[in-house]
Amino acid sequence: MSLDREDQDDDLLTKLLRDTAPDPVPDEGFADAIMTRLPPRRPRPHRAVWLGAGFRHWVSSLAIAR
Amino acid sequence: VVPEVESRLDLALVKRVLLHEDRQAFNQLVRRHQSNVRAQLRRLCRDDNARADDLAQETFLLAWRKLSQFRSEAQFSTWLFRIAHNCFLQAYRQQPMHEVQDETPFEQATGPRPSAGLQRDLQKALQALPEGERVVMLYHAQMGLSHQETADITGLPLGTVKTHATRASARLRQWLKDYQSNENSGVTT
Numbered sequence: 310m311s312l313d314r315e316d317q318d319d320d321l322l323t324k325l326l327r328d329t330a331p332d333p334v335p336d337e338g339f340a341d342a343i344m345t346r347l348p349p350r351r352p353r354p355h356r357a358v359w360l361g362a363g364f365r366h367w368v369s370s371l372a373i374a375r
Numbered sequence: 376v377v378p379e380v381e382s383r384l385d386l387a388l389v390k391r392v393l394l395h396e397d398r399q400a401f402n403q404l405v406r407r408h409q410s411n412v413r414a415q416l417r418r419l420c421r422d423d424n425a426r427a428d429d430l431a432q433e434t435f436l437l438a439w440r441k442l443s444q445f446r447s448e449a450q451f452s453t454w455l456f457r458i459a460h461n462c463f464l465q466a467y468r469q470q471p472m473h474e475v476q477d478e479t480p481f482e483q484a485t486g487p488r489p490s491a492g493l494q495r496d497l498q499k500a501l502q503a504l505p506e507g508e509r510v511v512m513l514y515h516a517q518m519g520l521s522h523q524e525t526a527d528i529t530g531l532p533l534g535t536v537k538t539h540a541t542r543a544s545a546r547l548r549q550w551l552k553d554y555q556s557n558e559n560s561g562v563t564t
Contacts, residue, residue, distance in 0.1 A: 322544070322551055326516040329498050331414030339413070339428070340405040343435045350396055350439070 378450075381407075385451035392442055401442075405435055408452060411518075412459050418513050419463045421502060430466055434459040449527065456514075456528045493554070500550050507531070508543035515540050 385407070391400035412434055416427035437458050445454050501512055514525040515536070522540065526533045 318548060318551060322547055323516070325494065325497050325551075326501075326512065326547075327519065329494055329501070330517045330519070331418050331513075333410045334413040334417070336406060336409055339409050339431070340402055343405050343409075343432060344398065344402055346432070346436060347398065347401070347439050348436075 382450055386447055389442060389445060389447075389451060401439060404438075404451070408455055409435075411452065412455055415456060415513070415518070416459055416463060418517075419460070419510070426466070430459065430462045433462050437462070450524075453520075453524050453527055456520075457530075460510075460528050460530075496554065497547075497551075500547060504543055504546065507535070508539045508546070511536050511539040512543045512547075516544075 385404065388400040388404050388407075391397040392404070409431065413428060413431045416430045416434075417424055420427040420430070434455065438455060441458070445451065501509060501517075504512065510529060511525055511531075514520045514528055515522060520528070522533060522536050525531075525540075526536045529536070531539075
């Protein structure tokens with residue numbers, strides 16, 4: 310088989326593979342169904358709580374140092 | 376340019392979910408990506424659409440829970456495909472797809488049938504590839520993702536992805552050659 314023929318086959322195969330890509334799927338209520346199943350997101354600890362905890366740790370470490 | 380705009384829009388929506396607990400923003404993300412994720416899973420599940428849609432629901436629920444783990448260096452779509460792929464692998468380990476248990480070698484399973492449509496037969500030839508090659512061809516050749524993106528989604532090393540792609544292409548080229556020569560000689564089934 311000539312190189313040209315091989316190249317043509319490669320091009321055809323590439324095109325055929327792209328043409329067999331999965332078809333788009335219509336939503337048909339899928340997104341709404343997901344939304345009804347979403348649990349509440351876990352609340353993230355408030356930054357002030359972290360700062361407060363860090364401050365308390367710092368104060369107690371000073372007390373130990375004394 | 377368009378994918379970059381799409382990617383930025385995804386990122387903006389993710390930020391809104393994370394910063395403001397914005398459910399509408401997540402709804403937008405689901406609507407934007409449900410088609411690709413469901414199509415991906417339908418192919419992985421060999422057109423068992425009900426099972427694929429169950430896995431797609433699981434994928435988006437996991438995405439909601441793990442959204443803070445999303446790193447913006449990757450495309451949001453690639454991150455979702457990876458979650459979907461992992462959901463598929465987990466389900467597949469628990470209950471393999473019945474066709475996957477068929478151990479018929481590629482060459483025997485895909486005898487050229489010129490009387491049938493070329494695309495339909497190619498689809499069958501793809502389904503008969505060894506599992507690793509089939510998955511790589513789905514992401515790389517059919518969905519048009521790069522080798523690196525395919526590696527990111529499947530968790531396979533980049534070298535393995537390239538090897539699978541090369542081997543699968545060689546098999547399919549041979550398959551196409553046989554198909555064409557049978558068609559030219561007028562073989563029918």
